[in-house]
């Protein structure tokens with residue numbers, strides 16, 4: 637289904653059109669040749685929505701550098717590791733989950749590493765039986781201090797919230813629940829597709845209408861992705 641829509645960076649970039657596309661379900665947008673600069677990124681995203689500022693970000697503003705970083709032999713966070721991330725929602729344990737994510741590729745990983753994976757919620761819904769959807773709408777899971785279902789329906793529109801690492805970190809799951817999540821992970825993976833970002837690619841995608849993940853990276857990789865989280869207006 638929908639291939640990512642591509643734009644080229646330039647001063648005539650159509651902000652309104654991009655914002656409108658991100659409003660539609662299942663949208664994923666790539667902007668090529670984007671400047672490799674935090675300020676340009678924040679200025680651009682300010683046109684589209686409200687940026688989430690986090691204390692761990694560069695200068696506690698809107699941009700976080702996703703790269704391998706170690707302190708005393710430990711990765712400084714999961715985002716600073718070389719690990720593969722299974723398909724997930726960012727900030728699944730937040731009170732209010734930001735609905736859109738931007739990833740700007742400053743330095744790509746080597747061939748066949750760190751590739752981004754995505755799955756559209758729409759593709760998933762087309763694949764699931766009514767019974768399976770009901771189950772995902774009804775059952776609540778623990779995401780740190782939040783109890784949420786994996787699927788939500790707001791004004792007739794489905795949203796997804798899933799992050800197995802968070803779900804498993806804050807509660808003891810039963811054997812049946814683990815099996816249920818194993819099955820889900822398999823379905824997500826089977827329906828997912830890959831996008832290899834090039835230097836200067838800015839990818840924008842809905843965090844509540846897609847899941848995303850990435851392949852493993854070599855421990856010595858210089859891969860650098862600038863991440864920005866925001867709520868589309």
Ligand SMILES: [Fe+2]
Nearest residue numbers: 724725726848
């Ligand atoms: Fe993520």
